[in-house]
Amino acid sequence: MRHLLSALAVTGYLLTSLTATSVAQSLPGLTLLSGVKSENQLPFRLDFGGQTASTDRYILRLPAKKMKLAVAQFAITYPKYYKGTFDTKKVEVRVKDKSVPLSEVKWDKEGRVIEILPQKLVPAGTNVELVLSNVQNPTFGGIFYFNCQVLSPGDVPLLRYLGSWIISIS
Incomplete structure (x- = not known):
């Protein structure tokens, strides 16, 4: 009986830890002491688990x-200590689950910014996904703040902050 209870306890622990791991790389859950207000935390998904030194897809x-x-x-900035790489040929903007044609994607490695320019304006009030495929995650894990800024048409070309994705690579 004692061995059975021990086995059940270990199995329960393993199942709980696996569930926590799989949920950790999708929409942000409870984030304590991030420095980013909850209304500014943006949802995301890492398709391949956010493992260090591996290829991933960031949605x-x-x-x-x-x-x-x-x-x-769209302009995505990331911290200096993020040492991953991006494939500008594998960037996509999806609106209503359809890919939007892009005129250009620029990655400024020194400035730590990815600029994505759609051919046409992305309409207001729509759900948008910025898909970065073929991303090489950094060798060392950590928590990385990816910030989103957008440029809207108008007289003064100023980037406007929309929020941050708090991405954990482990």
Whole structure:
């Protein structure tokens, strides 16, 4: 009986830890002491688990409520200590589950910014996904703040902050 209880306890622990691991790389859950207000935390998904030194696909979501104006350009900034790489040929913008044609994707490695320019304006009030495929995760894990700024058409070309994706690589 004693061995049975021990086996059940170990099995329960393993199942609980596996569930926690699989949930950790999708939409943000409870984030304590992040420094980012909850209304500025953006949802995301890492398709291949966010493992160090491996290839991954980042699906960075912008909910319709954040998309108050039409967007002419997306800018994703990331911290200096993030040492992953991006494939600019494998970047996609999805609106209503359809891929939007892009005129250009620029990755400024020194400035730590990815600029995504759609051919046409992305309409206001729509759910948007920025899909970064063929990303090489950094060799060393950590928590990385990816910030989203957008450029809306108008007289003054200023980037406007929409929120941050808090991504954990382990």
